[in-house]
Amino acid sequence: MTILLGNALLVFALLLCLLQMRFLRAWQGKGSLGRLSFTGMQEVLFGLITAAFGVLIYAFIVTDLSLLLVFQHSSALKPLLYRITGSWGNHEGSLLLFSWILSVVLMVFSTQAKEALGKTALATGNAVLLLFLLYVATYSNPFAPNPYDVAMGMGLNPLLQDIALAIHPPLLYVGYAALAVPYALAIAVLLQRDSQMVWAPLMHSWSAVSLGFLTVGIGLGSWWAYRELGWGGYWFWDPVENASLLPWLAGVALFHSSLVVKKRKQFPVWTLSLAIASFAMALIGFFLVRSGILSSVHSFASAPERGLFLLGIFALLAGGGFLLFALRAPQIIREQGVGLFTRTSFLYLNNIFFLTLVFTVLLGVIYPILSQVMAEKPISVGGPYYNTVFNGIALVALLFMIIAPLSHWTQPLALRSFLRTHTAPLLVSAVLLLLLLFTPITAAPYSFIGSWLGAASLVFIAYNIRRAYEQKPASLRVLVSLWCGHGGIALLVIAIAINAFSGAEKDMALSRGEKISINEDYCFVYNRNDITLRKNYISRQAEFFVLKECNAQRGTATPEVRTYPIEGTQTYESAIFKTLVDDYVLVIGNESPEGVLSTKLYYRPMMRIIWLAAVLIALGCALSLIRRKKE
């Protein structure tokens, strides 16, 4: 019954998608089909996909084993929350989730799409949705029947039974889906040969939505890896992590470039290509993560045809988009010249910086795949490549992030007047630099420069807040969103710089009563080790006393090893002792027959600031969406 219903809903949704594509220019306004309300139809489409997704979630909640997906990825023993979130913790379900989110995005966009351009863009968006629905219905069907006669399900991978990881895909998917609108707008502009640039505010808003959700999604994924993988790190330049970073980087470029189109009617060609590129990055992300081609802790198991279909979608949408761009863009709009040292020129540089960052990460992701596929030589790209190249470029971009908001759109930045108006923050920054020279952080050049530039950025932002308070500018909302976004980036860089420089780790084998410590601030004394049986796992949990300065007890830390009998796996649950901004992470391993426990302690400074910075950046994106009533 569920199988029939689910599949029927998918087929109806597919047909309606095709119907919505009628707004491609050729068929607009023709006949009775042309008069059907496009917002109304978009809402019906949303309803159909919601129903289909609802059927799937229901099947997971009641553990309907007639569905192969439920059998493979769930069990009645799982807590209700994870039965629900498990519906998208697998390949098929997550693609249905993405299709649903895309239908929401298109429904909202249908209320904004005006005139021929908007309708063509909506039709393009529906074409994208159509491709994904086709994929779901054919190679990736969540409603496939279970050929086996079984009494219970196989359970959900315990690594995924975590609240952060449950929300992480939906948030990332909103980020990816939101990029479909700029893409659709760009395609529509190219198809219609529109040179008016009315599309800029919408493209800017949707890029802000995407960036905000991507920031939170990536942050949550990073937080999960930090807590769950037991390696005491929050970012590993893992291919799957990079796959989500690529659209974020392109999204930053798109956000700033579309801003220039909106404000100054400059960079339209750049922005159109960035719109196509950002969505292409999101599609690459899908392909890389889902196709099984990547070697990563995060990867899903998958079959080759699935990968090929996704590659096909990417080739069609990205390849087709870029081809259209190459053929038509130069005819439609001409880029004007840019004056040196104007804000426009700094944002031009920004585009270049972020595209270079995209290229850097893309090289590191694609090369191993090419090497494996073409030469059968498995290769991985080491962290130092990314840390050296990416961070280097990012620091240069950070310098311009400080200067650009202080410059004028059309008048070049004059050194003398700049020195005069910004003497205070310049002096403070110089003092900070001198102070930093006396700290040990000079041993690590990137950490040194990063923490200085980040601090200088905050100083300038504080100075501008003070000036705004005195002068009360008209566009305060824009300024606040800029301060949040850029301030968040500055904090993130400072935190990462200090974390990288001061972080440390220690391995020890402890008997009961012995302690492990990295610095004089905190000691961790191993007390006992207990085994308990839980609902779907066996827990071996160790208790450590946390002693401040090795004498006063401040609390306990309980790292754990969980063994899941049904799924046949084991996870390490690290215990994180949090001070105001720093973390101490404890991981335990095996216990010897004599009772000696294998232990690892990580000291990770500034972690709280990293998470705060991510929230601040997302807040900045959200604030940029607020419109004054009269706009």
Place this chain on the structure above:
Amino acid sequence: MSRVKRRYKRLVNVLLLLTSMSIGVYLIFLQFKDNLVFFYTPSELAQHHIAPGKFVRIGGIVKAGSIISNSGENTTIFAVTDEVSDLTLHYKGVLPPMFREGQGVVAEGELDKQGVFTARRLLTKHDENYVPPEMEAVLKAREQQGNAP
């Protein structure tokens, strides 16, 4: 500005851009090349004569009966095999989850002059379904060995 002067200025700008781009791309590729980590099975490692101190990845199955733990120093010595050759690894620290005999494992580290491999990081299969692409060949070979009389 006259047309010629404008063209000249544009040419200079383009050349400057291309030069800086080329230098940038060259530097990126240089860093990239230096940080490529190659993957070897134990037999491939023996064949290729890897220089001591080079950071590489080794993949294979943990050999039955080869695990020696020194709980006092938190170190483990074990052998990794691909059914053709073995390699002895030294590892200090917490062993990854599911580490046991017969488990597929990927180790990152260096070989020293005596032929002993110091593993900096160990990765085991975390899921019954997921197998890293490099491991598939090794595991398939093992299955076939198991099936052969």
